[in-house]
Amino acid sequence: MKSPRLGLVPRRTFLGQLSLGAAVLAAPWSSLRGATATPGRRLGLALVGLGNYSTGELGPALRETEFVRLAGVVTGTRAKGEKWAQDFGFPTTSVYDYATMDRIADNPDIDIVYIVTPVALHAEQTIRALQAGKHVICEKPMAMSVAECDQMIAASGTAKRALTIGYRLHADPHHQELMRLERENEFGPFKKIVTSNGFRLNPRDGVKPWRAIAALAGGGPLMDMGVYSLHAACMAAGAAPIAVTAKEEPKLRPEFFTDVEETLNYTLEFANGAVCTGSTSYERGSGHFRADAERGWFEMAPAFSYRNLRGATSKGLMMYPPLRQQAKHLDLIARSLIEGTPLPTPAALGRRDMCIVEAIYAAAKSGRRELVKA
Amino acid sequence: MKSPRLGLVPRRTFLGQLSLGAAVLAAPWSSLRGATATPGRRLGLALVGLGNYSTGELGPALRETEFVRLAGVVTGTRAKGEKWAQDFGFPTTSVYDYATMDRIADNPDIDIVYIVTPVALHAEQTIRALQAGKHVICEKPMAMSVAECDQMIAASGTAKRALTIGYRLHADPHHQELMRLERENEFGPFKKIVTSNGFRLNPRDGVKPWRAIAALAGGGPLMDMGVYSLHAACMAAGAAPIAVTAKEEPKLRPEFFTDVEETLNYTLEFANGAVCTGSTSYERGSGHFRADAERGWFEMAPAFSYRNLRGATSKGLMMYPPLRQQAKHLDLIARSLIEGTPLPTPAALGRRDMCIVEAIYAAAKSGRRELVKA
Numbered sequence: 001m002k003s004p005r006l007g008l009v010p011r012r013t014f015l016g017q018l019s020l021g022a023a024v025l026a027a028p029w030s031s032l033r034g035a036t037a038t039p040g041r042r043l044g045l046a047l048v049g050l051g052n053y054s055t056g057e058l059g060p061a062l063r064e065t066e067f068v069r070l071a072g073v074v075t076g077t078r079a080k081g082e083k084w085a086q087d088f089g090f091p092t093t094s095v096y097d098y099a100t101m102d103r104i105a106d107n108p109d110i111d112i113v114y115i116v117t118p119v120a121l122h123a124e125q126t127i128r129a130l131q132a133g134k135h136v137i138c139e140k141p142m143a144m145s146v147a148e149c150d151q152m153i154a155a156s157g158t159a160k161r162a163l164t165i166g167y168r169l170h171a172d173p174h175h176q177e178l179m180r181l182e183r184e185n186e187f188g189p190f191k192k193i194v195t196s197n198g199f200r201l202n203p204r205d206g207v208k209p210w211r212a213i214a215a216l217a218g219g220g221p222l223m224d225m226g227v228y229s230l231h232a233a234c235m236a237a238g239a240a241p242i243a244v245t246a247k248e249e250p251k252l253r254p255e256f257f258t259d260v261e262e263t264l265n266y267t268l269e270f271a272n273g274a275v276c277t278g279s280t281s282y283e284r285g286s287g288h289f290r291a292d293a294e295r296g297w298f299e300m301a302p303a304f305s306y307r308n309l310r311g312a313t314s315k316g317l318m319m320y321p322p323l324r325q326q327a328k329h330l331d332l333i334a335r336s337l338i339e340g341t342p343l344p345t346p347a348a349l350g351r352r353d354m355c356i357v358e359a360i361y362a363a364a365k366s367g368r369r370e371l372v373k374a
Numbered sequence: 375m376k377s378p379r380l381g382l383v384p385r386r387t388f389l390g391q392l393s394l395g396a397a398v399l400a401a402p403w404s405s406l407r408g409a410t411a412t413p414g415r416r417l418g419l420a421l422v423g424l425g426n427y428s429t430g431e432l433g434p435a436l437r438e439t440e441f442v443r444l445a446g447v448v449t450g451t452r453a454k455g456e457k458w459a460q461d462f463g464f465p466t467t468s469v470y471d472y473a474t475m476d477r478i479a480d481n482p483d484i485d486i487v488y489i490v491t492p493v494a495l496h497a498e499q500t501i502r503a504l505q506a507g508k509h510v511i512c513e514k515p516m517a518m519s520v521a522e523c524d525q526m527i528a529a530s531g532t533a534k535r536a537l538t539i540g541y542r543l544h545a546d547p548h549h550q551e552l553m554r555l556e557r558e559n560e561f562g563p564f565k566k567i568v569t570s571n572g573f574r575l576n577p578r579d580g581v582k583p584w585r586a587i588a589a590l591a592g593g594g595p596l597m598d599m600g601v602y603s604l605h606a607a608c609m610a611a612g613a614a615p616i617a618v619t620a621k622e623e624p625k626l627r628p629e630f631f632t633d634v635e636e637t638l639n640y641t642l643e644f645a646n647g648a649v650c651t652g653s654t655s656y657e658r659g660s661g662h663f664r665a666d667a668e669r670g671w672f673e674m675a676p677a678f679s680y681r682n683l684r685g686a687t688s689k690g691l692m693m694y695p696p697l698r699q700q701a702k703h704l705d706l707i708a709r710s711l712i713e714g715t716p717l718p719t720p721a722a723l724g725r726r727d728m729c730i731v732e733a734i735y736a737a738a739k740s741g742r743r744e745l746v747k748a
């Protein structure tokens with residue numbers, strides 16, 4: 001069954017992608033309008049975790065954003081935080097560590113907390129930030145499990161603060177075109193979807209990176225890279241899959257991937273008969289997505305990168321000016337918060353993807369077709 | 375009339391793109407096999423002109439080539455030439471200036487001379503290099519006029535040395551796919567072609583660049599950038615156009631473009647009914663090519679750049695590993711010379727394009743449809 005059209009929701013919110021009850025549609029923080037943002041003021045954001053993604057992508061993005069600015073950091077390395085404070089012009093009193101981050105509650109400069117730490121920390125840090133009265137953006141994958149997602153969403157409801165996931169590709173015009181094609185049924189339903197996403201993960205200075213440690217990452221490439229493919233497949237299908245099969249490939253580097261899968265192939269079955277064949281890997285570099293419908297197709301490669309995305313449909317090349325996805329995504333979120341409108345990438349999307357991830361791991365383990373719980 | 379299929383010519387030579395008499399098909403230098411190259415030895419190449427294209431593209435390409443190596447330079451700046459000799463490991467006796475370049479005749483290390491100077495110098499330098507007994511690669515556009523092209527081709531015949539044009543895109547797999555689609559008629563004939571190519575040309579350090587000086591460039595963006603579009607249109611149509619119309623746009627910077635056109639729009643009519651609508655500009659950046667047939671289409675953007683070309687056909691994205699076009703093109707040429715096979719980008723192609731250029735300038739001046747002479 002195709003998810004019902006949510007005609008009352010503004011199209012740009014993309015909530016049409018979700019099979020959700022009406023309860024999620026209202027923005028619970030809309031009553032905070034004016035309390036969190038006065039016109040002309042940019043929302044203040046604190047980054048939690050100053051690793052590669054913060055340094056290489058989110059920091060630069062926050063120099064370009066119109067509706068949000070960097071106002072604080074949470075880091076285990078005080079000196080690093082003070083350097084950020086200097087570079088971005090916020091007071092060093094807005095530099096926190098993981099023990100003191102709850103004090104963000106008392107910092108009126110910070111409206112949003114962005115969790116950019118290993119997956120194992122997402123749930124705890126998200127809940128603490130929500131309890132501190134802040135809106136939260138949490139990086140993907142949302143958490144270690146659907147159970148954790150449920151706790152995070154509950155905390156968001158209790159705190160009446162927004163919880164949204166770092167699905168930056170919702171801000172990319174190629175992916176927006178995919179959502180539009182599905183929404184307007186321009187080519188007919190996408191029935192055949194093929195996708196892969198992976199890169200070669202190597203030790204860093206001889207040390208195993210957190211992505212290869214199950215206790216920190218919650219899983220392997222499926223959690224880290226596969227989730228992009230799953231997410232885009234749901235965009236194309238306009239719904240979550242109902243069942244999956246999966247098979248792990250024999251490991252080429254079993255000594256390195258002791259904890260997590262190295263390469264995992266899967267299929268997703270959708271209620272309307274659409275099928276997605278996917279592959280995700282920490283061994284092979286790739287980033288491809290193709291969806292075929294009766295009257296047209298959509299294809300991208302690279303499909304999921306930070307930049308230089310390229311794609312075409314059966315009508316021709318998709319040509320869009322370059323953009324910094326993270327800056328546009330952060331602005332979309334900030335505007336939703338300021339205007340009290342539905343979030344572009346709400347927590348329900350993150351939870352949905354974790355439901356698929358859990359079903360795929362279950363299928364890889366059981367060797368059987370597994371249903372996706374809703 | 376569509377050009378006849380040249381069934382006897384190896385497909386990879388792309389001579390099928392030309393409306394040529396059979397006389398051109400034999401490689402006149404094939405008798406030199408063994409004289410110019412012994413197996414295992416790379417051909418020696420001398421660059422004439424050490425400007426941006428030599429420095430930024432051809433020099434680096436010549437570090438990657440398998441069948442040709444840099445063996446000399448011709449430059450007006452001796453010190454620059456000696457630096458190149460040091461960097462590329464050839465003797466300083468192989469550094470020439472424009473007065474002494476004829477002495478290349480006595481240099482057995484040099485098999486090929488590559489002319490990379492302003493257009494006004496192409497004919498004279500090409501003819502001198504041919505008379506010095508060397509094969510010549512001449513940058514595009516081939517010369518100031520069709521008359522000059524004829525002199526150059528005649529000199530090649532007299533000297534029994536090869537003359538080929540720097541049409542690097544013949545080495546690019548996207549453009550090779552366009553040629554294949556036309557050759558194999560996979561989508562039916564391409565009947566509607568749309569293309570643009572341009573960039574914003576500015577003064578350099580307050581000085582007018584040679585590209586904006588008619589006496590050096592022979593014309594404006596049509597000569598420099600438009601020629602790529604014309605060339606690709608002929609690839610798609612499988613023939614040269616029979617007639618053209620053209621109109622120059624009013625100049626936005628008339629004080630800068632005193633000598634040459636600033637933006638020029640044109641149409642090409644092919645014998646089979648195909649029509650190409652094109653635009654070329656020193657004001658607007660672009661680089662697009664699309665060809666539509668009854669059963670499919672081909673599209674690229676950027677279509678003509680040195681790197682990061684992207685494209686799709688009605689079958690899907692074209693995905694090719696990155697390559698350095700110039701290195702691959704130089705190797706294609708060197709292999710032709712070594713093996714005595716037809717050149718990938720013979721002078722006849724350069725002359726054909728100059729015939730179209732002259733017709734377009736005539737049409738822009740007359741305001742009438744002008745025939746393209748063969």
